[in-house]
Amino acid sequence: MKNLDLGELRGQLDEIDGQLVRLFEQRMKICADVAEYKIETGKAVYDGERERQKLEAVGAMAHGDFNSQAVQELFSQLMTVSRKRQYQLLARHGKGIDTGFQVIEAIQTSGARVAYQGVEGSYGHGAALQFFGREASLYHVTAMEDVMAEVEEGRADYGVLPIENSSAGAVSDNYDLLVKHNNYIVAETQLAVRHALLGLPEARLEDVELVYSHPQALMQCSQYLNSHPQWRQISLENTAAAALKVTRDGDCRQAAVASEIAGRLYGLKVLAPGINHNKNNTTRFIVLSREAVYRKDASKVSICFEGLHRSGSLYNMLGNFIFNNVNMLMIESRPIEGRSWEYRFFVDVEGSLGDAAVQNALKGISEEAVSMRILGNY
Numbered sequence: 001m002k003n004l005d006l007g008e009l010r011g012q013l014d015e016i017d018g019q020l021v022r023l024f025e026q027r028m029k030i031c032a033d034v035a036e037y038k039i040e041t042g043k044a045v046y047d048g049e050r051e052r053q054k055l056e057a058v059g060a061m062a063h064g065d066f067n068s069q070a071v072q073e074l075f076s077q078l079m080t081v082s083r084k085r086q087y088q089l090l091a092r093h094g095k096g097i098d099t100g101f102q103v104i105e106a107i108q109t110s111g112a113r114v115a116y117q118g119v120e121g122s123y124g125h126g127a128a129l130q131f132f133g134r135e136a137s138l139y140h141v142t143a144m145e146d147v148m149a150e151v152e153e154g155r156a157d158y159g160v161l162p163i164e165n166s167s168a169g170a171v172s173d174n175y176d177l178l179v180k181h182n183n184y185i186v187a188e189t190q191l192a193v194r195h196a197l198l199g200l201p202e203a204r205l206e207d208v209e210l211v212y213s214h215p216q217a218l219m220q221c222s223q224y225l226n227s228h229p230q231w232r233q234i235s236l237e238n239t240a241a242a243a244l245k246v247t248r249d250g251d252c253r254q255a256a257v258a259s260e261i262a263g264r265l266y267g268l269k270v271l272a273p274g275i276n277h278n279k280n281n282t283t284r285f286i287v288l289s290r291e292a293v294y295r296k297d298a299s300k301v302s303i304c305f306e307g308l309h310r311s312g313s314l315y316n317m318l319g320n321f322i323f324n325n326v327n328m329l330m331i332e333s334r335p336i337e338g339r340s341w342e343y344r345f346f347v348d349v350e351g352s353l354g355d356a357a358v359q360n361a362l363k364g365i366s367e368e369a370v371s372m373r374i375l376g377n378y
């Protein structure tokens with residue numbers, strides 16, 4: 001073995017690192033000049049083709065597969081940092097993004113026309129009441145998509161939709177609706193969800209053969225329901241609609257999974273209370289408006305984007321948050337309709353559309369993504 005001196009080796013590394021930092025700073029100075037050129041000419045910061053060529057060139061300069069790959073990773077990061085600097089300089093010259101959103105003081109709840117899905121006693125109804133109170137005029141529609149249409153076409157000022165549950169996860173269909181319709185998320189409200197098994201007043205637990213509910217509710221009670229393998233579980237549009245069906249059909253073999261409030265409203269008996277397995281079961285509902293507005297105290301931004309179908313594309317896109325110190329709160333992916341194995345990403349980050357850091361990050365993503373939409377700031 002060679003006679004190695006760790007202290008000496010570290011000294012050599014320190015020397016090289018010093019050179020790297022000096023070169024990095026020289027490089028960043030030139031990037032600032034490039035930014036100036038882009039400010040004058042209106043050219044985009046992100047040039048995918050140029051970055052690809054650069055990665056190929058530096059990869060070819062390195063020796064061996066490992067180094068070639070590592071150098072490419074290093075330069076990919078270096079270019080992301082350079083872009084961050086350029087976006088900052090652009091923002092300083094008032095060339096940040098125009099999000100098209102207006103700031104408002106607060107959401108007008110009193111007198112608002114609010115659409116929710118399901119019948120009275122549904123969790124959507126509970127969430128709408130919790131957020132808007134009794135001074136608003138709440139009404140229900142049959143399907144989740146109807147809520148979107150009511151808002152988009154101006155019959156409702158606001159709509160309320162479930163988006164995520166603490167135990168069953170995302171309400172996937174509603175993510176897809178956010179893309180399909182031109183509404184914006186202006187608020188959210190979290191509702192404690194406690195399900196009961198409900199039957200006719202004369203029914204007994206032993207009579208049950210069919211259990212109706214919303215698929216999310218069935219999932220949230222799967223441990224209890226699956227311990228009765230003889231019961232058939234049937235999905236309906238809404239928990240309270242399931243309760244109403246049991247009342248209307250008048251059949252002791254039928255039961256519904258819904259809230260006790262829905263049970264009282266439709267004259268049903270509690271056959272088993274609190275059957276959801278997660279005892280802190282909570283659902284996050286979003287409030288939608290057709291106006292692109294955000295409250296001045298808004299602290300969460302939701303966006304969706306499609307990246308290129310290429311290695312590292314999501315990594316680079318999310319790099320815009322990392323390098324602007326924007327904290328990511330959630331990421332969800334959904335398949336893009338008609339394109340197998342390609343995905344659209346939904347991301348929530350901390351902050352407001354008025355923040356320069358958020359604007360920088362969004363500007364970066366909008367230039368690098370195939371498409372990007374701001375879903376709301378709330």
Ligand SMILES: O=C(O)C(=O)Cc1ccccc1
Nearest residue numbers: 122123124214216217238239
């Ligand atoms: O079916 C309902 O009552 C809804 O509002 C949807 C739903 C279902 C289960 C949990 C939370 C929301």
